[in-house]
Amino acid sequence: MTERITRDDVAHVARLANLALDDDELTTMTGQLAAVLDHAADVEALELDGVEPTTHPLPLRNVWREDVVGATLDRDEVLAAAPAVDQDRFEVPAILGGEP
Amino acid sequence: MSDADDPVIPLGARSIADAVAGGTFSAEQVVRAHLDGLEERDATVHAFLTVTAERALADAEAVDARVAAGVDPGPLAGVPVALKDNLCTRGIETTCASKILEGWKPPYDATVVERLRAAGAVTIGKANMDEFAMGSSCENSAFGPTRNPREPSRVPGGSSGGSAAVVAAGFAPLALGSDTGGSIRQPAALCGVVGVKPTYGAVSRYGLVAFASSLDQIGPFAGDVADAALLLETIAGHDERDSTSIPDGAPEISIHLDDGVDGLRVGVVTDLLGDGIAGDVAARVRAAAEALSAAGADVGEVEIPELAYGLSAYYLIAPAEASSNLARFDGVRYGLRVDAPTTAEMMVATRTAGFGPEVKRRIMLGTYALSAGYYDAYYGKALKVRTRICRAFERAYADFDVLLTPTSPTTAFELGATTDPLAMYLNDVCTIPSNLAGHPAMSVPFGVGDNGLPVGVQILAPALGEVPMFRAAAALEEATR
Numbered sequence: 001m002t003e004r005i006t007r008d009d010v011a012h013v014a015r016l017a018n019l020a021l022d023d024d025e026l027t028t029m030t031g032q033l034a035a036v037l038d039h040a041a042d043v044e045a046l047e048l049d050g051v052e053p054t055t056h057p058l059p060l061r062n063v064w065r066e067d068v069v070g071a072t073l074d075r076d077e078v079l080a081a082a083p084a085v086d087q088d089r090f091e092v093p094a095i096l097g098g099e100p
Numbered sequence: 101m102s103d104a105d106d107p108v109i110p111l112g113a114r115s116i117a118d119a120v121a122g123g124t125f126s127a128e129q130v131v132r133a134h135l136d137g138l139e140e141r142d143a144t145v146h147a148f149l150t151v152t153a154e155r156a157l158a159d160a161e162a163v164d165a166r167v168a169a170g171v172d173p174g175p176l177a178g179v180p181v182a183l184k185d186n187l188c189t190r191g192i193e194t195t196c197a198s199k200i201l202e203g204w205k206p207p208y209d210a211t212v213v214e215r216l217r218a219a220g221a222v223t224i225g226k227a228n229m230d231e232f233a234m235g236s237s238c239e240n241s242a243f244g245p246t247r248n249p250r251e252p253s254r255v256p257g258g259s260s261g262g263s264a265a266v267v268a269a270g271f272a273p274l275a276l277g278s279d280t281g282g283s284i285r286q287p288a289a290l291c292g293v294v295g296v297k298p299t300y301g302a303v304s305r306y307g308l309v310a311f312a313s314s315l316d317q318i319g320p321f322a323g324d325v326a327d328a329a330l331l332l333e334t335i336a337g338h339d340e341r342d343s344t345s346i347p348d349g350a351p352e353i354s355i356h357l358d359d360g361v362d363g364l365r366v367g368v369v370t371d372l373l374g375d376g377i378a379g380d381v382a383a384r385v386r387a388a389a390e391a392l393s394a395a396g397a398d399v400g401e402v403e404i405p406e407l408a409y410g411l412s413a414y415y416l417i418a419p420a421e422a423s424s425n426l427a428r429f430d431g432v433r434y435g436l437r438v439d440a441p442t443t444a445e446m447m448v449a450t451r452t453a454g455f456g457p458e459v460k461r462r463i464m465l466g467t468y469a470l471s472a473g474y475y476d477a478y479y480g481k482a483l484k485v486r487t488r489i490c491r492a493f494e495r496a497y498a499d500f501d502v503l504l505t506p507t508s509p510t511t512a513f514e515l516g517a518t519t520d521p522l523a524m525y526l527n528d529v530c531t532i533p534s535n536l537a538g539h540p541a542m543s544v545p546f547g548v549g550d551n552g553l554p555v556g557v558q559i560l561a562p563a564l565g566e567v568p569m570f571r572a573a574a575a576l577e578e579a580t581r
Contacts, residue, residue: 019452036415057301058346
């Protein structure tokens with residue numbers, strides 16, 4: 001198998017994705033991602049020069065609703081599902097490190 | 101009382117709705133019969149993650165009250181329906197079969213859930229699935245796999261494996277699933293029921309937990325083609341709460357089911373009958389083509405070599421979109437939180453503990469495909485392949501009204517037998533192209549393979565081609581009777 005993706009690449013991507021992988025997981029994941037990327041190389045057989053990309057099946061435009069007051073989600077119900085709440089807000093640990 | 105003796109269980113949705121509206125059965129009687137049946141047998145199948153018996157009986161009473169008052173109880177009066185557990189139900193746990201959402205009770209109902217209730221249907225529970233709809237066997241559920249009701253040593257397919265199993269086992273005559281790369285059609289095929297992925301935009305996705313937004317569609321499972329049509333008509337139609345909802349996505353289908361296929365141009369896609377497709381499955385597709393021909397269709401063969409590249413494009417595009425969509429699971433607003441000193445560490449700890457291996461793999465693959473230096477080589481190229489597939493379909497549909505392929509390369513496989521992720525992905529080769537193009541497609545049971553397990557034949561149509569697609573499906577079903 002070609003070295004399509006390295007262990008260092010995988011470690012970097014894990015950081016971008018906010019995931020922690022241990023050594024075994026890094027090894028396994030490197031092999032599995034390489035296999036999928038190798039398979040994906042089969043598209044080299046297709047002529048793609050000058051082909052426009054398709055990001056979406058519909059010719060989407062922004063969709064606006066009327067600017068009128070309508071029902072929104074119940075605030076208490078929304079906050080009840082959160083792991084931690086302070087008054088009417090979602091509560092999180094320190095943002096910058098150290099004690100909050 | 102066994103199911104065989106029960107007067108309600110073998111009835112399909114239309115018969116139940118007629119019987120409830122006409123007073124032959126009460127909705128409560130119908131719902132109780134189904135709840136009793138699944139209580140006895142779902143310990144083996146594990147199709148449900150949550151059964152909402154109390155709520156279902158209360159809803160059934162409300163339907164009965166309408167009937168008693170002489171008010172129209174709706175086209176699905178008293179019909180039990182199961183919902184894939186990625187469809188939001190207000191106040192009812194919605195997990196996506198993931199530990200990261202375990203215990204989460206959404207503050208709103210999905211539009212499809214509202215439409216079902218308005219039609220008199222009674223939702224009885226939430227069906228198992230591959231975690232976040234990522235998988236083709238239902239083995240990626242964080243809460244244990246579902247087994248195929250036809251043969252419990254086999255998988256039901258996925259990702260909507262629970263929904264397919266519900267209908268195949270008779271736990272409910274109808275179920276809803278979602279289909280991003282075949283997640284309705286493949287389990288329908290493996291369980292021997294009808295499964296439909298509608299045209300992209302035809303069914304509102306408000307309240308569907310997003311996997312890959314340019315591909316996801318909600319659609320029906322049913323025991324027969326007419327019930328599937330009725331369920332699709334119930335849930336389809338414009339919804340201002342989904343900005344990808346299209347205005348003309350709700351054609352009348354049921355009234356065309358008896359139209360026949362005289363003169364319908366059917367193209368058998370030869371590229372999807374060779375390498376990688378089991379011989380017994382390919383033989384059933386050829387038999388289906390003969391049946392349609394005998395019923396009056398103009399059947400021909402068509403080569404669409406681009407379709408085979410859909411798999412590669414899909415396994416870059418879908419993970420790319422998923423990596424973005426699943427960024428919202430960060431331990432702040434809902435679901436799991438693993439405590440840590442800082443928010444950044446909390447997010448990593450939460451996601452690492454909350455997501456299963458396949459979900460992590462897809463997030464990693466997608467993040468990589470979108471990352472600096474690789475975007476053009478992978479994601480960018482996949483989007484161009486997507487264009488080539490759309491153009492290839494356009495050429496095919498110049499000559500044909502619908503296309504015929506297998507739904508899945510094989511019949512249901514053994515639980516635990518497929519451990520290599522790439523080998524699992526290959527199950528989706530026939531179903532993926534329709535998602536990439538935004539087209540409708542459906543799987544119809546058409547006999548069995550060499551091992552006696554169901555084979556599904558897939559009918560594909562261009563965008564908004566639901567009517568010819570269902571006409572072909574009805575003709576195939578008729579041929580098996």
